[in-house]
Amino acid sequence: MANPRLRTLRKWAKxxxxxxxxxxxxxxxxxILLFDSRNPNTFSxxxxxxxxxxxxxxxxxxxxxxxxxxCLDGSLPGYHFRKGFGSGSNNWLLFIEGGGWCxxxxxxxxxxxxALGSSNYMERLVPFAGIFSRxxxxxxxxxxxxxxxxRYCDGASLAGHPESEFKNGTELFFRGQLVWEAIMDELxxxxxxxxxxxxxxxxxxxxxxxLIHCDDFRDRLPKDATVKCLADAGFFLDESDVLxxxxxxxxxxxxxxxxxxxxxxxxxxxxxxxxxxxxFPREIIKNVRTSLFIVNPAYDFWQIQNVxxxxxxxxxxxxxxxxxxxxxxxxxxxxxxQGFRSSLLKALTEFQENKEGGMFINSCFIHCQTYxxxxxxxxxxxxxxxxxxxxxxxxxxxxxxxTKQIDCSYPCNPTCHNMDFTRGL
Numbered sequence: 001m002a003n004p005r006l007r008t009l010r011k012w013a014k015x016x017x018x019x020x021x022x023x024x025x026x027x028x029x030x031x032i033l034l035f036d037s038r039n040p041n042t043f044s045x046x047x048x049x050x051x052x053x054x055x056x057x058x059x060x061x062x063x064x065x066x067x068x069x070x071c072l073d074g075s076l077p078g079y080h081f082r083k084g085f086g087s088g089s090n091n092w093l094l095f096i097e098g099g100g101w102c103x104x105x106x107x108x109x110x111x112x113x114x115a116l117g118s119s120n121y122m123e124r125l126v127p128f129a130g131i132f133s134r135x136x137x138x139x140x141x142x143x144x145x146x147x148x149x150x151r152y153c154d155g156a157s158l159a160g161h162p163e164s165e166f167k168n169g170t171e172l173f174f175r176g177q178l179v180w181e182a183i184m185d186e187l188x189x190x191x192x193x194x195x196x197x198x199x200x201x202x203x204x205x206x207x208x209x210x211l212i213h214c215d216d217f218r219d220r221l222p223k224d225a226t227v228k229c230l231a232d233a234g235f236f237l238d239e240s241d242v243l244x245x246x247x248x249x250x251x252x253x254x255x256x257x258x259x260x261x262x263x264x265x266x267x268x269x270x271x272x273x274x275x276x277x278x279x280f281p282r283e284i285i286k287n288v289r290t291s292l293f294i295v296n297p298a299y300d301f302w303q304i305q306n307v308x309x310x311x312x313x314x315x316x317x318x319x320x321x322x323x324x325x326x327x328x329x330x331x332x333x334x335x336x337x338q339g340f341r342s343s344l345l346k347a348l349t350e351f352q353e354n355k356e357g358g359m360f361i362n363s364c365f366i367h368c369q370t371y372x373x374x375x376x377x378x379x380x381x382x383x384x385x386x387x388x389x390x391x392x393x394x395x396x397x398x399x400x401x402x403t404k405q406i407d408c409s410y411p412c413n414p415t416c417h418n419m420d421f422t423r424g425l
């Protein structure tokens with residue numbers, strides 16, 4: 001019997017919305033994970049263990065009107081905030097929502113009619129699980145911190161600038177940088193300015209935003225505070241697809257030119273090379289001063305489906321099953337995926353020598369992993385050297401031990417939760 005929670009996911013996979021991925025953040029909460037063990041028929045669903053106490057309301061940023069910090073459609077940006085308690089009262093964890101990008105007037109106009117472009121469509125209550133959880137069993141190190149989920153509604157990783165807006169009557173607001181600054185100002189007034197410990201994090205496009213804004217976050221907080229950043233599934237690669245085209249490079253170039261993103265990127269980088277190169281994490285992390293942690297699957301399904309094998313690069317359907325379920329890849333395709341993994345590790349070579357940096361690179365066919373209980377910290381969570389992502393991040397943040405975990409290559413890790421987009425098709 002088909003699981004109804006898969007209907008939205010199947011629809012998304014069939015349409016192959018590629019890089020724009022307008023509905024990605026909404027869809028990810030409905031995903032069914034297949035447990036990639038010796039029994040491929042064994043599967044589990046995400047279990048948030050949510051109660052009404054775990055639902056956190058949306059707060060709209062009314063002071064944003066004064067600074068013009070608007071979502072794509074001109075609505076107010078928002079965030080979800082749960083106050084810390086006990087020993088975590090002066091500690092803060094900020095998480096930037098993901099959800100792809102828009103690279104044209106057409107895709108931005110589509111996006112502004114969704115929760116990823118307008119607060120008019122945002123859920124008023126969202127569950128806090130995984131790295132958001134207030135339960136020590138799910139979130140052993142950050143459960144009692146002040147936790148904020150920043151909603152993502154600009155389509156350019158909170159890095160768009162109004163100078164790039166059209167003057168021809170097109171009603172699109174490129175205000176991501178202003179949104180970031182306005183939300184930070186509000187949170188500073190709510191107690192972030194007195195933080196003792198703080199962590200900026202984010203998933204996917206929000207992970208990229210975390211890398212872009214990491215040093216600014218550090219600079220806004222007290223000098224004696226411990227401030228670090230965590231990017232989950234945000235390490236996008238500048239790799240050729242299977243036809244030799246630079247699909248992701250071309251896409252990012254469009255995003256940067258459309259929304260004026262170059263103004264939010266490292267100035268030295270932008271002066272020395274074309275701006276589109278400076279938005280790739282491999283270049284960003286060379287200039288970040290603040291301590292970073294990278295969580296990324298070596299077989300990130302989003303990058304396989306949109307960077308390595310975008311729909312247009314597979315006109316005859318040779319990759320169709322493989323890009324939707326890694327267990328259906330033949331030996332030649334697996335070799336190609338191993339090459340993609342090698343490219344990720346090569347891009348991280350310099351970062352591996354960074355004494356303050358941490359990483360968790362597992363061999364799973366998945367995307368974001370920190371904000372879900374099943375993949376962050378649970379009895380069935382993915383592990384490397386018997387450590388969950390939560391345990392590894394905690395070891396890094398609190399300087400408990402060496403925290404650069406790199407998994408062996410697929411299919412060596414039986415703890416992986418691997419996505420299967422073909423189930424029931």
